[in-house]
Amino acid sequence: MLDPDPRLWPSGREAWFSFLCIVLWNCCGYDSAGMVAAEVRSPRSSFPRALWGALALWPTLPHSFLLSTTHRRTYPLLGASLGGGGLEAALTAASAVSMAGVLFTILCTSSRALLAMATLRMLPPALGRLHPRFGTPAAAICANASLATLTLRFDDALQLSMLFYCGSAALQCAACARLRSMHPQLPRPSLLLPTPLLGLPCAVACLVLLLAPRRLLATAAAVLAALGGGHAALSALTVRCAGDAFAARVEHELETRRRPLRATVDTPRCSLPPLPCAQLSRGGSTAAAGGGEEGSRGGDDGEVLPGVLG
The missing domain is CATH 1.20.5 (Single alpha-helices involved in coiled-coils or other helix-helix interfaces)
Structure with a gap:
């Protein structure tokens, strides 16, 4: 449940931008599963079920905590009050493992984009090497983790990530609408948003881009x-x-x-031999074409066949 206290709500352009980035950070990431579709057996049937299951669990498990009257207390504090220090430590460890799992999942899935770019020679080929045993892009994962942890703080990395994410989402919605209008015969997924509804995520993405501070x-x-x-x-x-x-x-x-292409162009169109310049008679005799009455008859009753002389 949302607290109506106005002091808790963001005030100012940069505060609203940070608020929207945090909301998007907690709600996005489902599309990253498509980067590992090549490693899943029958992804056409398994991925939709997995995504629908994740979308069903996302508002159910973590947001059920908001329905309680003790929503101002965290899970470890509730565990301490209900089960003592042991339950508090267990909930704290579970929270840490959950956050680490989310971090590793994002690193592994987003590194597939680096692998694809290295395969297309848009990045150094060393990033496209796979682990000999596990088949994972180990070099891309290490480079991705190093850039994410050594260059920016978490808040800046989160905001920058959501800024690029919103730009990518706006371009994807625009490309989807254009492909539908220009090439309606192309194959597409069985379930897609109607074209008018594509404006909703595009509008949210554009709003975040407009609220972004100049330094970012x-x-x-x-x-x-x-x-x-x-x-x-x-x-x-x-x-x-x-x-x-x-x-x-x-x-x-x-x-x-x-x-x-050269072999196709250089091949002659017709390889038939030229017709002999001779006269063929019905009696089977052949005479050279030289003119004169004897040359045009060709035999006893050798009447010249029409259409043979050149």
Whole structure:
């Protein structure tokens, strides 16, 4: 239940932005499960059931605590009052394990995006290496965790993450609406929001982007510029270091792709031999075409067949 005390509500643009970021942080993340769909057997049937189950449990388990009259007390304090210090320690440990599980899940699923970008050569190929035993992108997970823990505080990382998340959600909704109008014949999931309802998440995302403070927007712009400049520098360095070998490899790949096209173009349209310039008679005699009355008859009763002479 929400407390009606106005002193507890956010005041100011930055406070509302932080409030919305915390709300979105607690409500988002379900779409990250799609990044590991390739490792699940029959994801077309299992993923919808898992997502519906998660959506059903999310408002039931943690928010049932709000229905009690002791909503101002935390779970460990309630455990201490009901079961003593042992129950309090158990609830505290369970909360820590739960938060660690959420953190590890986000790190592992979001690292799949780094793996995909490394596979497409948008990031260094070292990030695309998989663990020989578990098949997980160990290098991408370590890089993701290092960047998340060593560069920003938790509050800044949360707000920056939600800023990028809202921008991505707005672009995805716009792309979905455009694809529906431009290419209605393309395959799509069996259950999707109607096109008018796509404006609701897009409006929420745009509201968060409008409330974002300037310092956070500058940080986001610096991150994007660093990523773009790093990618361009990495590409230039790769070409520079590889030199002629890299250029020869690219030329070889292009030549390999051109060969089937050249074979198709160079193939003659018709390989039939030309018709002989001769006269064929009904009696089976053949005479050279030279003009004259004898050359045009070809035999005793050799009447020239029409349409044979060239």
